[in-house]
Amino acid sequence: MKAKSKGIANVHNVRFYTIKPRAIVSLAYSKVLKCLALSREDGSIELWDMNYAPYLDRVIQLTSETAVEELAWASKRLFSVGLSGKLIEWDLESLQPRCEQSPTGNALWCLDINSDETELAVGSEEGHINIMSIENDEINYKTLFNKQMGRVLCCKFDKPGVRLITGSVGAVRIWSVSKGTTLHTMTLSSKFVIVHSLLVLSNNTIIAGDSAGFVTVWNGANATQLEANQVLDANVFALAINEKEDRLVCSGKEPPLIRVLSKTQIKREESVCDRWIKFLQREAHNHYVKSLIVVDDHVISAGEDGLLCITSISKTSGAITKYAPFLPGPVASVAPSANLLLLRYPQSLHLWKLGVPQENTHKQTSIGGAGGLQLLQTPDKLIQLNVGATKFIQAAAISPDSSWICYSTVDELRLSRLKANPLAVERLTENLPAELEVASHISFSKSNQLFLIHAESRELRCFELKKNQVNFLYSVYLSAELKSPISHVLVSPCGNYLVVATSNHLIAVWQLNGKESKHLLNLPRYKAGTTALAMHENSPRLVVAYANGRIVDYDLSARCFVCETGKHFVGSSRTHCIKGLLLDPQNPNIVIAYNEMHFYVLQSLDRKDDSLKSPSSKTKRLSIANEEAVNKSVRRYTFKMSLMRQHLVQACRLGDQELVTISIQPKNLLAPLPPPYIRKKYGAA
Template identity: 40%
Template sequence: MKETNHEEDGITQIHNASFYNLTPRFITCMACNKINKKLAVSRNDGTIDIWDMQYASFHEKTIVTGESSIEGMAWAGNRLFTVGLTGHLLEWDLTTLTKHQSQTATGNSIWCLDVNTEGTLVALGTEEGYINIFDISDEQMAYSKLFDKQQGRILCCKFDSTAEHLVTGGIDAIRIWDVKTGHAIHRMSYARQKRAQEVIVWSLQVLKDMTIITGDSRGIVTVWDGKNAAHLEEHHVLKADVLAVAVNEEENKFICSGIDPKIRIYALTEIKKEDITMQNWIKYRQKQVHDHDVKALICMGDKIFSGGMDGYLGISSVDRTTSSGIAKHGPFLQGPAVCVSSEKRLLLLRYPNTVEIWKLGKSTGIEQIEDEEEEIKEEVKEDDYPPVEEKVFLKYEKGPQKLLEMRSKHGNQITCSSLSPDGNWLVYSTMTEIRMFAFMAGEENKMSQVVRIKCLPQEFTACKNILFSDDSKTLFLGKIDNTVEVFSILSNGEIDHSQTIKTSKYIKDTIHLVAVSNCGNYFVTAGTCRTIAVWIKKDKHFKHHLNLPRYTAPTTAISIHRDSPRLVASFSDSKIFEYDLEEMCFTCTEKDCYVKDSETHCVNSIVLDHRNPNMFILHNDTSLFVLEKCLPDAVGGGDDGVKKKKKLIESKVAGLKLKFQKKYQHFIHLAWLSIDELVAVGVNPISLIEQLPGAFVQKKFGAD
């Protein structure tokens, strides 16, 4: 489908490509670093997504672990630890996104871990009932102690606030252990009738006053007095297993969910009975964020982070009652997962271990009448968006055609991929190797040809960023050590290494964004340390030019104007600026929330209009919007207003105003296809839901 928007500066055709069919990768566990507002999310394919939650949720990096599963995860300061079915305790380097150190535990599969409040000890629970303690102080990871073996697997464990005791949950009982001696000092069992199924404790939390809250396979949350090993109260909160329990920072509310995906919140309330005042947990609120099993819950401030089988990272509020406070982030790959070859109208789509190349069609120029369903989907309130002069849907001359589907060697996870602008070169990389192919798109009914390039320079190795120059003659590879290797693609097809750019002096953390100017003279990198560094080409080599003023929020997207050395960048707090790389000054800056959901979804990419440099086209997960650069209005009247307006004009620092906005569902990528055509790639949420197993079925009154 094509949509045409008539703007003051001409006509822009938008191709809505909705055939990007990603498989939902479900969330297995989560861990939060409350000091730095970081959230780690592990998925069933062994990847870990690191999110920055300081402002709008920003997916800043992905660790491809290569592990078969991740069953537990925890932060110790800025250090991230994981365990899984391989029986190893792993620490990850969050700069290089690789394994930092590893230790083998006693017992095979590890189901859970926890770190004490001081970040010096980590406890592991295994399939065979062993509890391992490791000393992780002073950046080490040394085996410390083994507790008495218990009967049955250990599925969850938590230190108390003093780290003197460890609470574990398994089959039919929870135990309280003395950390110094390694002996169990209390065993609290679940009473069950004869022939009843075993009670599995899936999750537990330990409060500062040693109150223990557990969720089990009966759908019941039980509250225990850990000091006296006594049962206090229990609540039948769900109709199926309670897989996750979380507690807010004030410890006056607990949140639970599971196979029955409703998220229920209970509050600690004082109840007066006769002359006695008692504290009991009372149902406080209920939320419907997910439609499938919820396997992980985390509380950070007023926010609840949830995830499970549908792969969505759900963000809701502990206290807010309206559904408008709910945001969801899909199980999508860290961008860029899409690449466009404008010269040959090709579209590259990256999947976890495959890449696809599609040939996009052209419009006939004949108007098409939308069906009722499409009209309903596109319907928006008039007061939500600026007025649009005209919107026309055009018919395709020929629909999109898949030219290539390529699977990575051994099915390894693909970390990055790219297609050259001229459509002749395809490159993809895994964590261990990189491959380059010469690609020739087949015309009409002819097959496409793919030839692997084997004679490559020794510097052509695995990477995490791939970028072609606009003329397809230069290739940039960003390595895990934050160096950037620059290669020249010669006219005879040979690949020649031309330079190594060492960025570690200027960027101290992972490089997650790269851009090169159309002229090929400016190369820009942005790191997760909030730094944007610029290199300029002199004497055929790139030399460091400048570092832009460091901003407090993460950089989410960067782009350079086609015909001028001006960089446009967006940040997770919704700020946008334009910076002149030659004059070394800001030419435009704006921090207004021009999009309703900018508090939850940050800008994913910036596309600059080469026909009008004052137009910025941006998008996030839910919207496409066009901003126009303009001088701000003077505030106040009289001589003061005139003086202020004159000062603004002299400073040449402009603002932005919203010109156009259009709603989307899961907007993944936006790029120019020709001088007046854009391609917008999205993921249909229905295609994600259709791939999921059956959800927990509940009978509703009056429904079939």
Template identity: 30%
Template sequence: MAHCKIHNVRFYYPEPQAIRCMTVQSSTKKLALSRQDASLEIWNLQNTWFIERSIAPTTENFSIEGLAWCGNRLLSVGLHGLLVEYNLKKLCLENRWAVTGEAAFCLDVDKDNTKIAIGTEQGYLNLFTVEEDGIYFKKFFDKQEGRIISLKFDSTGEFVVSGSIDVIRIWNVQSGHAIHKMTTGRSEANKPTIVWCINVTEDFTIISGDSRGKLTFWDGKIGAQIESYQSHKADILSLCLSDNQTSLYCAGVDPNIINYEKITVKDGLNKWVRSVQRKIHEHDVNALVLVDNKLYSGGDDSYLACSYYPPKTLLKVPPLLQNPCVQVASNARYILLRYSKHVELWSLSKTSTVDCNFRGFLPTKEEPKKLLELKRVSKDYDGEEDSEGIICASISADGKWIIYSTVLGVNLFQFIHDDDTPNLVKVDDLEHREIPCLRAVFTPDNLQLVTYSNAGSLYFYKLLDGRASIQQVIDVSDLIDCVTFLLVSSCGKYLIVADTTSNILVFVWNQKKNEWFNHCKLPKYKNPPTSMNIHPLTSNLVVVYSDSKIVEYDVSKKHFTQFSRNLENSNWKSRAYPIRNVTFDPRSEDVIILQDDSNIIVINKDKKLSGKKSPKSKLVKLGSGKDGEELGMSSIKKYKHLVHLDWLDVDEMVAVEVNPISIIEKLPPAFVQNTFGKK
């Protein structure tokens, strides 16, 4: 790869949103988490963990206080007093049910996925049943004094354990009456104890964490306390159990994650003893989940962390939006930045002309300039205006067309920037604008807009004289799940559409008929793709999957390339972080550039490394025999949180980075502890 100029964009400041809840679907290893702004992220944990899909916040669903899987259904409750079911293919709300007792703080689903329990502000415990044709309200239990903060079904589904202020109750599901009431006690007479979290073992041992920082074990059969530990110096907000029920982790306002192990003592009795301690977060830990001996934790610092032993490993993922959240308009030298509830358009600076051998920082003729900010405002339940969450956004290469979508529909604008005076004109007569789109892309000639609606259709719009008219509609039946990729080749001839189940379709543009046709479908792989792109010179499609498998597909000839076949036998290993982006050197057919959170990996298909290896390079053995060769692979670790890497011109690149300090500066104060006599 030849030398090039790099624009280091450091004015992208996504707002860190605290992780509120987490729940895992054990059969598919899908981790669902909610954030403070009521956005949802579904993480795939089967190989390299990555965001498989995300659901933008809306004014209707502005709060998520509890989250749970019910089979393949994802449910949540919040301060709006609704039980919400999500459509994970359309990435929107599917159904809503009102609960008795105003705001809802917690919910749980029994082991058989047939009953749902919800705790509310007014002390009502609601019970819903799950039938083949839907979810139905069945009854609410006896009203208790005070709100219900936490609850959990036992392993049989016959009892529900609820935690509130100063008390834990055990409820009989059949009768709806409380059969045991256990008081927690107080550390101060006038300071109530809040039971923040509860879990129940198979032998009906109840484990609770409360605002005193105490972890307490109760005998659920007789409603009596077994033992109690002063585990933390402040509130315990979350706890989780291992699959074999012999290990638990707890954490909270005091962010130390402490492990307790169940051991057998004299006379065959069992006892929980304190084990290892992990210092992963500096701020409140709101949620803990244990999957295959890997502990996933998240809280007010907005980072999702994964820790496990052996070997001692800690991985942390920053609070970045799912790709694509950055797009470069190369011809206009614009960059479009997508945030949770708005998009920003910036103009990039131009550099002074220097000698080709120059190395270092280049002087700029002008500073980057923010041109506009776009958002969709609607009214919430209280009649107050609030911004809708952005599902997707895109900009044409010439910078004259901008599109973004919310759950309320699609918004298309024509952007005119003459004489330093930005002018934005909305296209009001856009057909099917009321249907939200999951992905949108403009063709390189800036004459077509392609959108994939959440109804399952590809819409092709013709752009002419400031208007957009429907040119073609294709119903895509081969895509059975949520579409995450939509891209057009640089030549404008090929269109790629892919979903989360590794269905990758290729459409080709017929110049004579002025229509798109289904060209081919790539062989389906067992794991979902995390990134893909089309080479501007060869039109070869490069796909990287969640297990770090790389394939190169010749779209025109409908087969894998020789390079792709050689990679089958390479020692390219799985990575800790997923590949976020694939790009290419427009000056060479042989260079592939991969990018993850902090690394840039440059692969040169036609270059053998000889002699001593560079400290930043390694050899990857490809195949054997006459096709076998050693491939040069260079790794550059220059960035902390690299969001996007793309080409602006033949010799100019754009690297968008989020500085970790900019995230830390926006966080709330952390819990203050004395360490060696100092705070």
């Protein structure tokens, strides 16, 4: 019998993982779903669940050729336009286009939906403006406006939906939606000034941000200018307003500050007028800000650096929360036998040999301990595998014995043999099973079995790997239980269980037994989304982390919860969800949980809390055979210690007392970008 671990481990702190930041182009928020949609310059669309701590729920992977310029929600329907000229409504379950239209045949720059969510407006490169009907879950052509000179860069409906305001080079125009004609044209300070952003308030006030750095306010009824304030040196790319319409948020390029203006009554002699006065500013970004959204009392900002930032628009709180542009899914895979680490990038795979400490300094160091061990051998990059610039690697893994590397793009899957002496990668191309197709999730077992999830059919496929041969063993159809996109896949260390979590908060478990594999159970559905999964090595117990900071330990054989944490067991779980879980094979009472900012060690106490009963007794879907399991008390996880990290991507267990943590250093993340805008401050040299 192995002695219980005391939670002591050596940690490989990998800080050489650097991905090029993928700029965020557009943001859109759905109040109905509490979902934030954002588009990146590489063509991907990310959907973030904002019900609790924000987490990346699902990704629509496209290419840079089909990059999205603007997104918009109509209740639960998501629309996008881009320079490909297509207006697309997305199916959020299949993550594929539900409906496609080409309104003008040329590039589309902007998109807006009226307050009744019955009509949609798009503006094009050639100056065309189309009104589309989106009633009855369809997209139908309705009206084509008179062609204007120059591209239409932004557009907004007024609150009644009878007028459309557009911004272009040198002018802001007010259009009649029913007639498609111009009612008013408001010129700017110069015919070369570009209108980047627009807002229309409920009192028919029009606010525009332009390339000269001005925020200009007009009376929409008679097209008279009310005020003009220079809030930036140049390029106000984004504007946003809160629900009360008394806080105006603006940002852009020079400087990339988030400035908040407050609506204030100014009394001059006997007249009283409303003016926008500087209220506060936030320095969340060092590079230009492209898009802003205000949700409750928080502003969400994004731009060239790819960081998603959330900060308050009130003076009581100045905290800034940042989320790095991580790739969806696991980015690291380890081969413990050879001390190898495989890192996944968007268009490449890097294989590293991890460092080896000197024997005379090889002492176990606690996870929270300071300092480090002297290395006898420094980390060494062995191999780099590249794919085409227009392709994207969505899953990759290395086998535990370092003999195989498998990765999949959206279009093809490749399986290669890794040879040691001399070091070489040999791709298998002949006599491969027809079932070896594109996969969204890839994992290896200790017995060199390869598991793939075919996303389109929602099917698990298992293969046996021999020296130069791949044999298809069996498949398990998951579609009967899974109706939403798969977010997490876990094959237990013993190889007997498959756990799959989906975007609709379902966690399903299958018992793997070759062709006789069967669905075992579904865990009780929880109100928060699943953010991490892990299974104990020597017992059928599943540990699950949720977006609201809760962690539970579920016994699959007894079908009951045996341990849990309260909500927000640590402070940062309110802003950053748990990204991953690591279990100690020598001590099942120790759980390591980590998010983007912290590395936590938890321990379950033997003392039981009688006030907590198993919620499985209220679940109709689970047939509980053992009544004692129903009445079993649930133990509590207690917080033991934490370790600070910056943009922690992933952590892996290399051995019983050896861990690997992969972090992105902020300076390395921003290094590929142009130099940030330097603004001279008063009193500074």
